[in-house]
Amino acid sequence: MATQGEQRPRRADAERNRARILEAAATVFAGSGIDVPMSEVARQAQVGIATLMRNFPTREELIEAVFHHAMADYAAAAAAATASPDPWQGFSDFIAYLCRVQHENRGFNQVLTTMFPAAERLEAQRQAAFRDFVRLINRAKAAGRLRDDFSPHDLPLVLLATSGLARPGDEALALGGRRLLGYLLQSFEATNTGPLPPAPEPRELYRALEHTARPDR
Amino acid sequence: MATQGEQRPRRADAERNRARILEAAATVFAGSGIDVPMSEVARQAQVGIATLMRNFPTREELIEAVFHHAMADYAAAAAAATASPDPWQGFSDFIAYLCRVQHENRGFNQVLTTMFPAAERLEAQRQAAFRDFVRLINRAKAAGRLRDDFSPHDLPLVLLATSGLARPGDEALALGGRRLLGYLLQSFEATNTGPLPPAPEPRELYRALEHTARPDR
DNA sequence: TCGCAACTGGAAGAGGTCTTCCATTTCTTG
DNA sequence: CAAGAAATGGAAGACCTCTTCCAGTTGCGA
Numbered sequence A, B: 001m002a003t004q005g006e007q008r009p010r011r012a013d014a015e016r017n018r019a020r021i022l023e024a025a026a027t028v029f030a031g032s033g034i035d036v037p038m039s040e041v042a043r044q045a046q047v048g049i050a051t052l053m054r055n056f057p058t059r060e061e062l063i064e065a066v067f068h069h070a071m072a073d074y075a076a077a078a079a080a081a082t083a084s085p086d087p088w089q090g091f092s093d094f095i096a097y098l099c100r101v102q103h104e105n106r107g108f109n110q111v112l113t114t115m116f117p118a119a120e121r122l123e124a125q126r127q128a129a130f131r132d133f134v135r136l137i138n139r140a141k142a143a144g145r146l147r148d149d150f151s152p153h154d155l156p157l158v159l160l161a162t163s164g165l166a167r168p169g170d171e172a173l174a175l176g177g178r179r180l181l182g183y184l185l186q187s188f189e190a191t192n193t194g195p196l197p198p199a200p201e202p203r204e205l206y207r208a209l210e211h212t213a214r215p216d217r
Numbered sequence C: 001t002c003g004c005a006a007c008t009g010g011a012a013g014a015g016g017t018c019t020t021c022c023a024t025t026t027c028t029t030g
Numbered sequence D: 001c002a003a004g005a006a007a008t009g010g011a012a013g014a015c016c017t018c019t020t021c022c023a024g025t026t027g028c029g030a
Helices: A013-032 A036-043 A049-055 A059-082 A088-106 A104-114 A120-142 A152-165 A171-188 A202-208 B014-030 B038-045 B048-053 B059-084 B089-103 B106-112 B120-144 B152-163 B171-188 B201-208
Strands: none
Touching: A013 A036, A013 A049, A013 B038, A036 A059, A036 A120, A049 A104, A049 B089, A059 A088, A059 A120, A088 A104, A088 A120, A088 A171, A088 B201, A104 A152, A104 A171, A104 B152, A120 A152, A120 A171, A152 A171, A152 A202, A152 B152, A152 B171, A171 B152, A171 B171, A202 B014, A202 B171, B014 B048, B014 B059, B038 B048, B038 B059, B059 B089, B059 B120, B089 B106, B089 B120, B089 B152, B089 B171, B106 B152, B120 B152, B152 B171, B152 B201
């Protein structure tokens, strides 16, 4: 980059290694989740562990590098759904899309249900998706299809609900996830007017979903 | 036990240690889940790691010893719900009970969403609960309150859905879990007649939920 | 083509988790 | 009270995961 005290551009072999690490991490995270040993990513990328660590000093940096594209796709799907002529169809399709990507990519499933405050690019995309989702919800309500008491902050509840059934390669769980989604979508329809328990305070909910180094916290 | 070559009954101090291990495990599992280091259980029980290992050679044996009582309570709750004069109320109360115990006990939450084929006592209780649950469903349907296409095998889907929001001590997630449950219960009502995606084959679903030594499988 | 800086990666070290040994302790019975 | 068996638990050993060192390799620019 052209700055005062201009650094030498990275070596070509170093750029190739970095690209291979990202590709390997995408594959390994998709199949096994974001908590796999870093040695597994290094092995798949055919680099040394030190090379991986030098390129991505923390697991969270690797996660952001891998998933900010997927999160951009997620934001694009939200935008497309919001632009749908039929807002309820757009809403249903968007929720179904979420369920599908959660199931196909274990790592992204975890990322969708976890906040990474330090991963600014990732969180910016998530927030962009959320803003469109709010517009989509308002349009679906205005169309009289989505129940009025549905909150945009119910989205993480849906993601957490379907998350438990998302496991790549397991068709029974995939069917289960779609069925669960079927139930939920029916309950989101405007024809349901029964009272609902109150929603959690969004800030507290999102704080509960923040990534910690220890998965059991 | 009175057998040929009758063994000496266990020493009193050994029985006290075993009881302390079970109590410690119950506490530690409830707060941190069933994957905590065994050293943590031993520390809380104030015994050596070897003493813990000799009493419970595998983590799964400890899990069964700890949770078969909770699973018996679960079976009792199912029986009580089934005996309720109002079957829909019984059904709703039973589901709400599940959500509550999932939230209060992280370990039991995991046990409710995981099969342990080798833990026969545990699985016998779970199956007893399930048989009552089937009766409860049939009564709620006969009363015209529960939708006809609700399957007993939807129960694990509910458990998995609410599982993702069950984390002891986090009130925001507890509220979220109750709200999610509110949505689901409304979709279970007989007034919802929209078509649902098919259910997974129960045997395949339960196989997918079997406990493996590696949590990421 | 060569000098030199960027880059590499195997391995040592640290810390964690589980398993098992065995010297020591404790409990029970006569 | 003593003998002897049951029981104990700290620690060594094995394995896993991450961090970082540094000798060696490679790429780039003059």
